[in-house]
Amino acid sequence: EIVMTQSPATVSVSPGERATLSCRASQSVSSSLAWYQQRPGQAPRLLIYGASSRATGIPARFSGGGSGTEFTLTISSLQSEDFAVYYCQQYNNWPMYTFGQGTKLEIK
Amino acid sequence: EVQLVQSGAEVKKPGESLKISCKISGYTFANYWIGWVRQMPGKGLEWMGIIYPGDSNTRYSPSFQGQVTISADTSISTTYLQWSGLRASDTAIYYCAKLSGPMGVWFDPWGQGTLVTVSS
Numbered sequence: 001e002i003v004m005t006q007s008p009a010t011v012s013v014s015p016g017e018r019a020t021l022s023c024r025a026s027q028s029v030s031s032s033l034a035w036y037q038q039r040p041g042q043a044p045r046l047l048i049y050g051a052s053s054r055a056t057g058i059p060a061r062f063s064g065g066g067s068g069t070e071f072t073l074t075i076s077s078l079q080s081e082d083f084a085v086y087y088c089q090q091y092n093n094w095p096m097y098t099f100g101q102g103t104k105l106e107i108k
Numbered sequence: 109e110v111q112l113v114q115s116g117a118e119v120k121k122p123g124e125s126l127k128i129s130c131k132i133s134g135y136t137f138a139n140y141w142i143g144w145v146r147q148m149p150g151k152g153l154e155w156m157g158i159i160y161p162g163d164s165n166t167r168y169s170p171s172f173q174g175q176v177t178i179s180a181d182t183s184i185s186t187t188y189l190q191w192s193g194l195r196a197s198d199t200a201i202y203y204c205a206k207l208s209g210p211m212g213v214w215f216d217p218w219g220q221g222t223l224v225t226v227s228s
Contacts (some may be wrong), residue, residue: 034214046216089211099153
């Protein structure tokens with residue numbers, strides 16, 4: 001099983017600042033990585049697929065990068081609605097998907 | 109617009125059976141994989157299994173193989189997740205999601221979730 005590890009578990013950032021979240025795979029997943037946002041009390045929402053492609057309707061302040069085993073999600077200027085939990089998911093080993101444990105982005 | 113609408117919250121006792129549903133609209137149900145994901149209280153996301161409604165091809169995560177059954181009814185564009193004997197540890201929110209991309213690899217969009225509470 002491919003294990004996905006996200007860091008940090010919690011990050012505190014002020015509105016308007018930049019946040020960078022990390023996701024590491026236990027083995028190479030090429031660019032087969034997605035990012036999701038989950039706001040409190042809501043279902044997850046796809047943000048990024050293919051490691052760096054934004055999903056439909058996702059603002060340009062969200063960007064994904066990386067390949068192989070190291071990935072990042074960057075939010076360039078945090079808005080109030082961005083404070084949420086973010087999950088990465090690998091799909092290189094179809095259909096044995098695995099999610100990271102999540103990073104909580106909180107207001108500083 | 110693609111929509112996944114899940115059945116309502118359930119409260120069950122240990123040992124009882126349960127079947128929850130996810131009704132799809134906005135695309136040809138039979139032609140895309142659908143997945144189920146568990147989220148235990150305060151925890152992260154766990155992939156449970158997927159089904160291709162067109163031929164009922166089903167794949168399970170090893171963690172959930174034998175613990176749940178996923179099925180689909182193409183006549184009413186609905187997929188189901190069922191248990192034959194619930195345990196307290198099955199208490200969680202369960203999400204269905206359409207699998208998008210080549211071969212169905214990322215989850216988009218998601219249903220609103222069904223809260224299942226198992227308690228004596």
